[in-house]
Amino acid sequence: MTFSPDLEARFEKLVASYPEGRTRSAVIPMLMYAQDELGAVTPELVAEVAKRCKVPPIQVEEVIGYYSMLHRKPQGKYHVQVCTNISCLLVGGEELYHHASKKLGIGHKQTTADGIFSLEEVECMGACSWAPAVEIDYTFHHHVTPEKLDQLLDGLKKPQ
């Protein structure tokens, strides 16, 4: 498999980041970064990561189901994560999640028909003092109201 030059450079650095014979340590970060480029963890990617980290493919397979951020199916172009854990719940996180669900017409871990958005109700993501919080891909949004969320989503939907 070939990746973008950036990802190739990252892989090279990752493999060199751990002591001799410990390249298994690179498996999870590699899957995370490659998934961002490929959209999902594909069977070819599993084989490739296994080869580059010098581990049997089963050792790559077994982590995929364990970690909530690794996924075998592609998500939407924008992955919208709404926290409903306790600190967010107290200030409207649940209402915000329902609002997002209604607006996008999809539920937890679903993707819109046009593939632009996917939605996930997530656990605490470390924004509790600035709740309710939403993370779209890797960007945090704080003190989010339904109106602010509408603006965010509408802004993303517009062709750039």
Added chain:
Amino acid sequence: MLFNEPHPLETRVLTKRMHEPGYNGTVEAYERYGGYKQFLKAVEMTPDDIIGEVKTSNLRGRGGAGFPTGMKWGFVPRQSSKPKYIVVNGDESEPGTCKDRVLIENDPHLLIEGCLIAARVVGAERGYVYIRGEYRYLIDIMERAIDEAYRAGWLGQNIKGTGINFDLRAHSGAGAYECGEESALLESLEGKRGNPRIRPPFPAVAGLYASPTVLNNVETFAAVPSILEMGGKAWADLGIEKAGGTKLTCLTGHFNKPGVYELTLGFPVEKMINEVGGGVRGGRKMKAFIPGGSSCPVLTGDEAWPLTMDYDSMAKAGSMLGSGGVILMDETTDMVKAALRIMHFYAHESCGWCIPCREGTAWLKKLLTRLDAGSGSARDIDLVGDLAKNMLGRTFCPLGDAAALPTMSIVKKFRHEFEAKLSRPVSVPVTSPDQLVSLG
């Protein structure tokens, strides 16, 4: 970036630089404000002297368990022929906690200097900053800071001619609360599923790659340079007896001014809520108070008001200081729903390794769902309390206790709310919509 206004009652030790106008957290800025000087001082000190200062400072682990840091560092067998490792716990997933983010985002070199000092103590030549996957932008910030530190000669071989070698890398997690537990984190760092290990041996003796490892929370490492700068005694004196220094405290929930504030250990709860946090939102009454993350037993408002924010005070009141994630619930809060949401989290995050936790959290979630929906029976309330009690102390790692403790306390202290729901078929929302808008 700082996400909330500072408060004059804060005592800025770890966060002092980031509040300077124009401070941008680069290596140049960090050096300009005296950065990396404490590492050079540490090089002149013996490892035992450094451990001595950390012990004198009364620094206790800021990840939640509050274990004395100096003592932990003393457990590392420095004479062992195995390589030693430094591991930073930046998993920050305890609901209510968002403080390590503030440190890494605004002053990443402070963390690097803390790691360097720990490396100097135990003779480690490698370290890893394990950061939760959701914090990708922080991983990027950390990587940039590490690159800068290499370029400036603060990482790598023969650092500033001291003969000390130290390599540091940021490492991405991939979404799993359990990986914040130290032994599960080490498994994850080795590329495996985050199932916890049997202890002993503790990480100090057999941690990463079965080698001696110093594993601490981000804030714990970040505290070390200021301890050497001020001296252990002066640092201890900032706090109270047996709990030195300051703690980054996350005010969350029904505060007028939620935010992350650096407060001295032993800070009065009343002052923290009414002055730093601007009071309970809407001038309402405080119904419940969680001192440090959702794993802590819940206190009633009446119980919490007279307390101080430190380990002993919270333990005496039947809770814990925990991670610094304060969760305040005002009188409009539906405690059954809060209990359900908390259990939903633990059931989701249970790694499934041991049966009491895997089955217990799933069953508790089912019962609480029923009670919240108004279709439970009085027996269900007792069952929730009994089940949680039976989990306590019977699970492989502390996640089981973390699920049981808040649940038991809510059932015990807010039983009337569970009973009131037995006859009420529809669940009321946890907050009314008008409260939502007030935050803007």
